[in-house]
Amino acid sequence: MDSGEDAAQRPLTLDITVIGAEEPEAHIPSEAATISSQPNATDTLFQEESIDLDAEAFVSPQDDSGASVSVMDKLNDQMMESVMISDSPNSEEDDVPIDSLLEQAEDKQSLDSKELEDDKEKEAKQEEVETGTLEGAPEARGEPEGSSFAAALVDKGEAEVEVNENDSTKEMLTSSHVTAGTPTSDSPEGQEMMLEVGEAAAADAAAEAAKEEPIPVCTIFSQGMQPKTLVPDGFQPTLVKSPSFSCGANETPNKLAPLVCQPSPSLSKFFADNGTVNPASDFFDSFTTSSSIISISNPNAESPKATSAAPPERQLSSGSSTVPSTGHQDGGTPTAYFSTAPQDSAPKPVVGPAEPAATMTKLQAVFSGSDDPFASALSMSEVDRRYDAWVPSEETRRVLISVATQQVNPVYVERDRLSMPGLKFDNLQGDAVKDLMLRFLGDQAAMKRQVLTANSVEQNFLGLKQLISTKNWRAAVDLTGRLLTAHGQGYGKSGQPTSHTTDSLQLWFVRLALLVKLNLFQNAELEFEPFGNVDQPDLYYEYYPTVYPGRRGSMVPFSMRVLHAELPQYLNKPQESLDRLHSMRSVCQKILANLEEGLAEDGSMMTLTQENRQASIQLWRSRLCRVMYSMANCLLMMKDYILAVETYRSIIQYESEQSVQLLSGIGRIFLQIGDIKMAEKYFQDAEKVCQEKGRGQAQETAVLMNKAFVYLSQNNYAEAHTCFSGILKIDPKNPVANNNAAVCLLYLGRLKESLGQLESLVQQDPALYLHESVLFNLTTMYELESSRSTQKKQALLEAVASREGDSFNTQCLKLV
């Protein structure tokens, strides 16, 4: 209606009544208004009536006398208020019970020196946080290992500091973290600088130490390194260097980055092992030399070492004239640390000055074992090209071409066009399960909790995989931090030029993926930030013609791009996610179009065998689907149901084997909206597809599941329960049906049965049922059942502690 008319009209107040409500008494007050406001309507041809539900119109309760009213008034404060539902994934931060955390922190401190290795490390972190606080982040208070969001809070606080500080203060800030260690430096000027700063830091640290705990010992090192007795005063200022910086500093063409490296707090502790000198290179070697394991554990990861160690391959796969001479590996040779000079060509093992030659021989020994380097090199390059293909932006492409044609030395590429990642925090580690145990079950029980930490595994990809598969994602994040530090992209290295390798980017991917899995979105965003749009020239193989001769395409794995695109949606920026996903989709489509036109993925003229082309098309179709899934998921989060449904539908044409799941999923979206008719329509479609596929167990389950949901939305919990039970007859172990049947029982008023069912499931098959959703339901029912829910929840905590890793989300236990 246009507002002009609105203004002219006189609004009438009506009221909404509900069918069945005794109308006369319900709206006497407003009816009076209705009648009184009827004007001389002769010239008012249009009338607008705003129907207003006015709470004030009602009179206060008249029954129950004054007593009840006074009770009501008295209860006003204590009574439950309706809670606004917030969808914000970050809102929980408001809920952090800071008091309790601080309390916890105090408890913690009283536990002091008899603690285990882990605990010491944690305390070390606590100390770091406090240091941070002194440096000017008073809001960053909390206990790092307290809980997942306590950690997030702290990290955020630190991040704020970092953002606000300029470079010099940042240097100070980080240097104050250097608590102990020994100077190791090749560059005299750097050393001097560091010593100065380091001394200041040492003073700070000493002051800290005096009033607090013994200096934490670094325990990062290999398994063999057991913590030694603490020598609180045995530390000295040190320069801790990243190995990649060890090649000296002269020849730096533009003094952009200070050569002083700022080690991250925990790393500094690592290096400062009880006064013993542990040169960075030692640490580095601890996993570089085990490169044989790397290549076993990650057979597909095209190893850069292979490239550098097998010159024939290089010559085969490219016409590049630069054949690096691998002979003169010399730590003392001064080169710019970001130079792509041949001696740096083994990108991952940036070998420290200690024993370069030895490392080199080891590396060569590893790769000489390969059966047929030629054949594998050939097939590898096919696969490489297929997987790494990407279409860079025009600007990036120009830089890459000029690098490839040797017009521009990568050294001179503008700095702001490069990605310069570095860890933004490294105090993540913690185990919320153990903390809860300490709090509720006591030290004894907590001692029993054994989980893998970053220390207890091999410091390489194999160890990383072990941590991931045992669901110790926090420890895994820590390990990626160490490995990246060793690569020269550690704490505080953000904004400093660095060279990427396939492995370093894989590490970044794993780290960021785990952060997202742990719901630490802000942290992930911070560390993703230097990567910009993931399109800087130094993220492409072409940028490193000497290291990766002849290799083309993106070093950033496709999955990392997906992650990068998805991340903003978890931070309430779904629009940004959509933008990124759309541009990814267009690249995928471009590549598919290129392939169909007979070109190579990136549009270059290249003859591909039919077989290769088909494999490529298949890969890129599945990637396009992955992007579409992300888009649909993002739209669903945005509650843009129309587009979400459309997008899910469009996936069906690519992934026809998922059509039952997709159709059912769309049906469930409609149920969520409340449109049951449309939901039924999609469920029928899904059923049709099921019938075409034949009557398998999966199909019958899907059909019954959908039926159950329809009953559920008709408030028919009894029938829904029958359907879920029907699934269990076909597939007794179906966790979803089991859980959902139990939920139905509750709505039918059968709490005890429901509880019994869930409880026995968790006991019998903890692998399946120690899941966040099931435990949440179970603890909710405990709370409903009796006043003694806490004991029962603690029993669950014990079950969790014996099975789950440090990434377990303890919130579902509702103990705190």
Added chain:
Amino acid sequence: MQGKRQSGLLSNKMDVNQAKQEHLLALKVMRLTKPTLFTNMPVTCEDRDLPGDLFSRLMREDPSTIKGAETLMLGEMLTLPQNFGNIFLGETFSSYISVHNDSNQVVKDILVKADLQTSSQRLNLSASNSAVSELKPECCIDDVIHHEVKEIGTHILVCAVSYTTQSGDKLYFRKFFKFQVLKPLDVKTKFYNAESDLSSVTDEVFLEAQIQNITTSPMFMEKVSLEPSMMYNVSELNTVTSGKESESTFGKMSYLQPMDTRQYLYCLKPKPEFAEKAGVIKGVTVIGKLDIVWKTNLGERGRLQTSQLQRMAPGYGDVRLSLEYIPDTVNLEEPFDITCKITNCSERTMDLLLEMCNTRSVHWCGVSGRQLGKLCPSASLSIPLKLLSSVQGLQSISGLRLTDTFLKRTYEYDDIAQLLHLLVLHDTGSLWRKKQHLR
């Protein structure tokens, strides 16, 4: 899902009696909103990436993912309500009431009573009002109550438990749970009076209803219909029919996002029996009421009706003059015929005299001041008139005067219709006119 989980468990921090003594029974109340579907967060990698198949294996092993389509976010796992949520007028308040024997003795004659105190009344919601004879330790009395919320504002659920201990003491305690019922929709209505069709005497009324979702969740509008009062027939104008298919004007999906507004349009026609007495429909008339049914998450249903919508019928005065016939095209300076219909809307008989006054552009032909004779109440009379127009452009037909000779009262009729005289090239004599609705 991320986010701190709470349950819909109603927390009552102060129990009036608890301070005085420990009770053997514990009362717990949880609002039963619909369960929600668990959403998982897919993080994937390719086999070639560092984690290899680890991520996909973890996702496959996760019971909450959709097997075969792990990247689909919306799962099938049901989770219980996470908090009390909001409750809106017209929705059903459901609650689980559990009385648990926390003690180690058998408790007798337990009576659980659940009342809902609103600002105007007190309702008993308990399923049964009979006492349970005994409750063993660790046993529960369960009750699920439902109530369709019919008032907005503060509601208090009062749960009272009385029981007898083994020693014969009669004990009693109450708990109060307060919640606010909010308004889910904002409804605005607007009437449009259509000028009568040339062939009929009576008027159609168009009703535009603006319905705004003022909740925080999307709302599926299952039904928005106008229940007309006895005088009217209604036709809904919210679908576009093309061939056999009729499509909603709101597109395929009939849901309203939070704060979205949607306009519904209805056409109301007076029923023939009332139409005959068209003149009688004047003043305030009751049009009908809107009946709105919506659904939200997993079929959570709500229903509201507006109160009777009322409309001020346009005043026609005592005598109403409408047009029955007017030609489609008229030539400039050429006489044309119109037919006027004169209806007596008053309660008395009139004796009418018709006068025609020329205006700047309209020239009436024929005798002015002719007697039309007596006209009974509600009766009408058709008179053919002739006139010509001398000016191009948009012109009004004005200048008719009716005088009731009994009361010596004169009614003036100007702007009866508007004519658009368009001069068409090559056909200078013909004028295109377009009648526009007046009023």
